[in-house]
Amino acid sequence: MASVIRSLGITGISGYPLAVEVAIIAGLQTTNIVGLGDSAIKEAKDRMEACTEELGYAYPTKKVVVNLSPSDIKKRGAYLDLPMLIGMLVESGQVKPRKKGWDEIAFVGGISTTGTLVGFDGVLPMAIQARKMGWKSLVVPLDCADEASLVTGLSIIACSTVSQVVAYLEERLHIPDHQRSPLANENKGRGKDGDYSDVVGHEEILPYLAAAVAGNHNLLLVGVPGCGKSLMAKLLPTILPPMSEEEILEVSSKVKSTKGKVA
16 A cells, blocks of 8 residues: 655645655556656656665665656656655655554655755745645645744744754654744734835825725826936835735745746
């Protein structure tokens, strides 16, 4: 019976649940990764072999089949390295995970040949999806922990090495939830760049700015250079109400997408 590891994928700015199924069957010593993975995912088998030897484990001498389900969605990136490696170690019997709560833990993260975890872009939508699925914990590389911890109601387990992940699973190591101060309501009050009391000589424009913000309308400011267009546009957020946590997460995800960091 194959070992099934919970993980997550990302498409656009949305995460989706993903199951990493690892089976070790009779056959020549090969590793086949199926499920529409890109070249980075296909290359994971070499990283897994090198990392396994570095950690002192034995790579299976039989055929290893890794299925990334759902199989009809294209997967890109190396963030599935960790769940694939954990699945192989569990399926081969070299790692004995905890019995309680094992099916409520998800894993994402890249691995290096030296056994360290490698961060990646796009963990925020994944953490949002993990919370929607009702999963309790998400194991991520330390470099991704601050971003993932923006999502409340989800335990973020930040690890720097694969050995820490294994020790956590076998309950030989206690790793507290990664803590980060919440961002909700941080934009209350006067902005760091001032407010509209700093605008002099354009009082007749202020009602139009307020109407544009209140009605979610487009706004075009026209004038000679230096008349204050950029200043008034920059101060628009100061008259907006504080964003809720859900709005902060949505905006953060979209900002990362526009920068090309989420594929």
